[in-house]
Amino acid sequence: MKIVIIGAGGDVGRSVVDEFARDGKHEIIRVGRSQGDHQVDIASDDSVGALFKKIGNIDAIIATAGNVILAPIEKMTAVDFNKGLQDKLLSQVRVALVGQHYLNDGGSITLTSGIAVDDPIAQGSNAAASNAGIEGFVRAAACDFSRGIRINAVSPTVLTESMDRFGPYFPGYESVPAIRVAMAYRRSVEGVQSGRVYRVGH
Numbered sequence: 001m002k003i004v005i006i007g008a009g010g011d012v013g014r015s016v017v018d019e020f021a022r023d024g025k026h027e028i029i030r031v032g033r034s035q036g037d038h039q040v041d042i043a044s045d046d047s048v049g050a051l052f053k054k055i056g057n058i059d060a061i062i063a064t065a066g067n068v069i070l071a072p073i074e075k076m077t078a079v080d081f082n083k084g085l086q087d088k089l090l091s092q093v094r095v096a097l098v099g100q101h102y103l104n105d106g107g108s109i110t111l112t113s114g115i116a117v118d119d120p121i122a123q124g125s126n127a128a129a130s131n132a133g134i135e136g137f138v139r140a141a142a143c144d145f146s147r148g149i150r151i152n153a154v155s156p157t158v159l160t161e162s163m164d165r166f167g168p169y170f171p172g173y174e175s176v177p178a179i180r181v182a183m184a185y186r187r188s189v190e191g192v193q194s195g196r197v198y199r200v201g202h
Helices: 011-021 045-055 078-102 125-141 160-169 178-190
Strands: 002-006 027-032 058-063 103-112 150-156 197-200
Touching: 002 011, 011 027, 011 160, 011 178, 045 078, 058 078, 058 178, 078 103, 078 125, 103 125, 103 178, 125 150, 125 197, 150 178, 178 197
Parallel strands: 002 027, 002 058, 058 103, 103 150, 150 197
Antiparallel strands: none
């Protein structure tokens, strides 16, 4: 398969690249904001469109990119909240909406949500809303896609590799190694299910 991985330089993305590269069965295209085989700004329609036009037809799209705003609710502004929605929720939706037209028949899209939608954390209202939006979009979009195209999401808990940065937001949580999370993306891409949210570690 020809697989585009957007966010390939992040903790999740690097592990997903390694997972699909280890058996040599796939052509992997690494995409990041400033590094990789191609660069893209997933908050821009023009940038996402130019990316897929340049790459051409593909078999799978994986999006692990997108940031949320972690802040106390009493300090959160509508502008800040919208910024998080734009960067995580709407950017991943944009990747799916544009990328679908470049998928071969039977292709797949895999987006990324996170544990905050099921197990809210302090300062996590924007994360919960963004993740819930992604999961709702995946379930509904799966009903509409034609040509055998599938769409799923992976929802990991906090990664072991990210505990130095995000551990304080997840007190008492058991982290999971990125390689375990990466297996859920393989399940999405190489499996047959659609409209599913694969939860890892929660």
